[in-house]
Amino acid sequence: MSLKNVTRMYLSEDEIPRHWYNMRADMRQKPDPMLHPGTGRPVSAEDLGAVFCKELVRQELDADTRLVDIPEELLDFYKSTRPTPLIRARFLEKELDTPAEIYYKFEGNNTSGSHKLNSAAAQVYYAKKEGLKNLTTETGAGQWGTALAMACAFFKIGLTVYMVKVSSQQKPYRKAVIETFGANLIQSPSETTEIGKRILAENPGTGGSLGCAVSEALEAAMKTPSCRYVLGSVMDHVLLHQSIIGQECKTALDKYGIEPNIIIGCAGGGSNFGGLIAPFIGEKIKEKTSTRFITVEPASCPSLTRGRFAYDFGDTGKTTPLIKMYTLGSSYIPPTEHSGGLRYHGMNPTISKLFNDGYIEGRNVKQTDVFRAALQFAKIEGILPAPESSHAIWAAIDEALECKKRNEKKVILFSLSGTGSFDLAAYMSYMEGTMADSIPTDADLEKGFATLPVVSI
Numbered sequence: 001m002s003l004k005n006v007t008r009m010y011l012s013e014d015e016i017p018r019h020w021y022n023m024r025a026d027m028r029q030k031p032d033p034m035l036h037p038g039t040g041r042p043v044s045a046e047d048l049g050a051v052f053c054k055e056l057v058r059q060e061l062d063a064d065t066r067l068v069d070i071p072e073e074l075l076d077f078y079k080s081t082r083p084t085p086l087i088r089a090r091f092l093e094k095e096l097d098t099p100a101e102i103y104y105k106f107e108g109n110n111t112s113g114s115h116k117l118n119s120a121a122a123q124v125y126y127a128k129k130e131g132l133k134n135l136t137t138e139t140g141a142g143q144w145g146t147a148l149a150m151a152c153a154f155f156k157i158g159l160t161v162y163m164v165k166v167s168s169q170q171k172p173y174r175k176a177v178i179e180t181f182g183a184n185l186i187q188s189p190s191e192t193t194e195i196g197k198r199i200l201a202e203n204p205g206t207g208g209s210l211g212c213a214v215s216e217a218l219e220a221a222m223k224t225p226s227c228r229y230v231l232g233s234v235m236d237h238v239l240l241h242q243s244i245i246g247q248e249c250k251t252a253l254d255k256y257g258i259e260p261n262i263i264i265g266c267a268g269g270g271s272n273f274g275g276l277i278a279p280f281i282g283e284k285i286k287e288k289t290s291t292r293f294i295t296v297e298p299a300s301c302p303s304l305t306r307g308r309f310a311y312d313f314g315d316t317g318k319t320t321p322l323i324k325m326y327t328l329g330s331s332y333i334p335p336t337e338h339s340g341g342l343r344y345h346g347m348n349p350t351i352s353k354l355f356n357d358g359y360i361e362g363r364n365v366k367q368t369d370v371f372r373a374a375l376q377f378a379k380i381e382g383i384l385p386a387p388e389s390s391h392a393i394w395a396a397i398d399e400a401l402e403c404k405k406r407n408e409k410k411v412i413l414f415s416l417s418g419t420g421s422f423d424l425a426a427y428m429s430y431m432e433g434t435m436a437d438s439i440p441t442d443a444d445l446e447k448g449f450a451t452l453p454v455v456s457i
């Protein structure tokens with residue numbers, strides 16, 4: 001049997017890459033810098049250092065170093081769940097009767113259930129190294145809060161998670177896992193911060209929002225001694241940590257002599273997609289490959305496919321630096337949607353730049369189509385996918401069927417970023433036929449664009 005005919009591309013512990021891949025180093029034109037909203041000038045390490053750990057700020061601002069060492073102690077932690085499986089979807093290929101080969105990288109085999117643990121562990125490691133005692137963060141869908149709680153338990157550092165109140169009520173088991181790992185979970189908005197009190201006074205009985213939880217977590221980090229704030233996506237340092245996904249894929253595919261033609265990932269803030277493509281996109285920029293790179297987002301929150309490329313705030317409270325990205329406007333509240341992890345108004349600035357420069361493609365899909373693909377995949381491949389990840393499944397199936405039409409033998413690689421074990425309410429809603437699709441009209445989007453800050457540089 002040739003190496004090419006296996007179902008699982010095995011890597012040993014020793015083959016885990018020792019470096020993260022900073023794809024900004026391969027870009028001819030770098031993403032535009034973040035701006036200080038007060039002065040309109042690029043933010044300095046000092047500005048960012050007030051809320052973020054020093055090493056993470058350094059990584060955020062470094063657009064030139066291609067390979068960044070993964071610290072030894074962190075590699076040891078990674079080994080508890082990595083390398084993650086890279087699997088050929090043979091049964092799905094057969095069912096679709098496609099000449100295409102489909103491979104997926106599965107990041108959901110850890111208790112937190114998603115790729116977010118890769119960056120959570122890195123961020124907590126650096127916080128600990130810096131001598132910090134506490135971290136704060138927000139969580140919406142709950143995957144980030146869970147991953148961070150796991151990492152904080154392991155590296156023994158305190159954590160307060162502001163969880164959007166409606167989410168914590170809808171997903172009581174997410175809340176329970178976060179608390180099991182020892183984190184202090186506060187439903188947001190809360191009485192523990194000034195901003196929370198203000199929001200509660202203005203809107204008694206509100207279920208909260210991600211933007212509000214961000215503002216509370218930021219305020220708490222500033223007020224608590226020896227404490228910083230951490231973020232689970234959007235920032236370039238998060239993409240750097242997630243490049244372990246792409247690095248492992250590249251190592252394994254090279255070992256088995258396989259070259260991908262189409263690389264697909266879902267995109268909320270862009271971290272699993274960015275991590276997946278990191279070691280591959282350089283060849284595209286150098287025009288040495290015709291590989292296609294495809295992001296998939298929900299039709300309800302189409303930042304790349306229908307947004308504007310502009311400077312905008314990262315949060316609803318308009319407290320972050322200005323980021324040049326594809327955005328729907330920081331005040332855009334997407335319709336309720338089961339892929340909570342994809343409900344973000346903006347997009348990572350590097351992914352935004354690559355999209356604007358034509359190196360990557362964007363697609364959007366409505367959630368009933370996503371769940372149809374999720375069920376098809378679950379039944380034949382035996383993994384219950386996260387609704388977020390199922391956006392990538394949908395596109396992989398679509399591309400595989402296109403290959404069938406044209407009788408092309410392409411190699412498709414996609415990121416299966418997590419499991420759907422905590423999303424069964426969404427699966428039930430799909431099966432009962434009560435799931436709705438809500439797609440914003442152009443007029444809905446205009447309202448969000450109208451709130452974009454005016455920036456002159």
Ligand SMILES: *Cc1c(COP(=O)(O)O)cnc(C)c1O
Nearest residue numbers: 233268269270271272341388418
């Ligand atoms: C958070 C999340 C996403 C979206 O975030 P990105 O930063 O775009 O990767 C995708 N899939 C899963 C399973 C998630 O938890």
